[in-house]
Amino acid sequence: MAAPLKGLVQGKTVVLDESVPPLDGRRVLVVLEPVDEEQPAEADRRQNLEAWNAWVAGGPQGPIEDDDEPTFP
Secondary structure: OOOOOOEEEEOOEEEEOOOOHHHOOOOOOOOOOOOOOHHHHHHHHHHHHHHHHHHHHHOOOOOOOOOOOOOOO
16 A cells, blocks of 8 residues: 555654554554645545534534533533
8 A cells, every 4th residue: 555644743653644544563664754834724624614514414413402411500
């Protein structure tokens, strides 16, 4: 599998934006290149739009009211 993934470098740690289960526990070669600053903002907007569209299509996930449940101070 040779696929470019994006993430964030924090010291010696690279935090990827998505998991890579087929490679979990295996040695890998990592090549780092800076990403244009405009791309992460666009990716965030796209992810937010996808999340809103999923919410609109499926509605709320779980109760939004606590009727008949005890009130804790």
